[in-house]
Amino acid sequence: MKQHIADLIQHAIDALKAAGEFDTDLVPKIQIDNTKDKQHGDLACNVALTLAKVARRKPRDIAQLICDHLPASDSVTKTQIAGPGFINFFISQDATQAIIGKVLEEADHFGRNNTGAGHKVQVEFVSANPTGPLHVGHGRGAAYGASVSNLLEASGYEVEREYYVNDAGRQMNILAASLWLRYLQQAGEDIVFPSNGYQGAYVNDIAKQLHQQVGDALTHSASQVMANLHVDGPEGDKEKHIDDLIARAKDLLGETNYELVFDAGLDSIRDDIKQDLHGFGVDYQHWFSERSLDQDDQINRAINKLQEQDHVYEDGGALWFRSTAFGDDKDRVVKRDNGQTTYFASDIAYHLNKFERGMDTVINVWGADHHGYITRVKAALQALGIDPKRLVVKLVQFAILYRGEERVQMSTRSGSFVTLRELREEVGKDASRFFYVTRKSEQHMDFDLELAKSQSKDNPVYYIQYAHARICTLINKLAQDNMAWDSVMGLGQLEKLNEAAEITLMQQIALYPEVLANAASNHEPHQIAHYLKDLAGNFHTYYNAHRMVIDDEQLRNARMCLCMAARQVMANGLDLLGVDAPEHM
């Protein structure tokens, strides 16, 4: 409809150019807006205001000229010039009612578009260290990334959802050491567990399993394990203590057995994360292992590529990437003086790899604490000859957890945290998925567990699901009363739908495609959430004021068409957010 109005205005302006009223090289930007106030019609155009300066005329005069030259249209019943020079359009009821047939015909596909056709985009999200179960903080990234992926898919993009498994580095070695020590405890050794180890009960569980699988094959005496270590904190140095333990584990176990322990921890936790996310309605096309970069020598290859372009230099025994040449505050080390490559070097290789896989655009969903990395990663891409604009980083602010008034403290290391799984079990997938994306991602967010758990109307997801279920119940009610919904008859009688609540509901339904398009292009799933709340509200108002199961079969079928169209849009929108659309509540 907006396009139609824009075409009409373009016609008028072309006619005015031909008549010599406007310069022929005038290229107006025609923008059509939905009006806030229905007194201003349904759609409004501000073109007369924007043209005023270049055309050197008063806005209202321009608006009048345009109105006088607008071609006739069946969809427009009235135009008016208002305020400083807006042109308001009143849309005919026929045109408004037509949306119902479109929704029912297109069903699941209603609202989708093809702006991303032929465009490959990767969305990488969550990507938490596989050192423990996901906690509630990861949930927001998961819900956001999944919804953004769905939005892009609904806009025609070819989407790959990817999880970057940080299975290399010190934290993983700490996990392996923690696991081994728990295993030794299982085997009956008297081990004092390090303060800096992973203390969560899940490490014990994995250790128990490992012990069942391999028996005492990995056992060494406590005295051997604990001999000559730096003293643990707080009296000593907990970092040195744990590093000693890692070295001891590698030493006593040997490479093969150390890897066995390491992999037992990694595989178990990664699989657990995978299942957890699946239960959260989040599934990936690809799990990318950080270790594989090193194994395939991709890190060195990336560094060499930078070196070829002279973006790397040596200083103090280390290799530095000259990121300052691309806007970074300081240069960054890619290879340490001990010969080890840095995490940043892996990241360069990883991002190079992404684009070499043929992605047109890469979206990274990162926790807000990683914002300092954006500049350097983009710098690396630029140095590698890849347009940094093809990398889009979306920062997700932390959700601060509350139980009622009380703030919940979280720490993975100490094991006292609320896991995503607990959240799912307590709150439910639907409420938590919805709750996470009702707020703009870069907005700080208070997540009150009590509130999310309560099945009250504070929880907007119930409000929407309830609306959906109510419509499904109507169909059942019809059947009970030996009536059936005849959509053909209903669609032929749409002109009967002229109650104010019906018009409002139809207009809201008609808005869905542009809300979806806008949410997708801005990566803002919260727009869908808010839209659905409004749509459900419009439906409840309608439902409360009018009856659908009535004897007048023409009106009944027409109303059912409207209700079913509303139901379809709710189902489509909820699906994008990963929320179920139940038939009963």
Place this chain on the structure above:
RNA sequence: GCGCCCUUAGCUCAGUUGGAUAGAGCAACGGCUUUCUAAGCCGUGGGUCGAGGGUUCGAAUCCUUCAGGGCGUACCA
């Protein structure tokens, strides 16, 4: 110190990329059910859009200064 993000009703948040009189939910108050799900609907009150300055026909939105909050500023990952 420097950099990024944020500040809108008592609370939690929207605000369609610069449009007309800034909205919703919750909380408060008052109504609505012999009826298809009251997990609902209708109504009332509530604002210096953090503060000042600027840009223009027009600013919550863009620029600038300041205040407050969060995060980051590793040869950690």
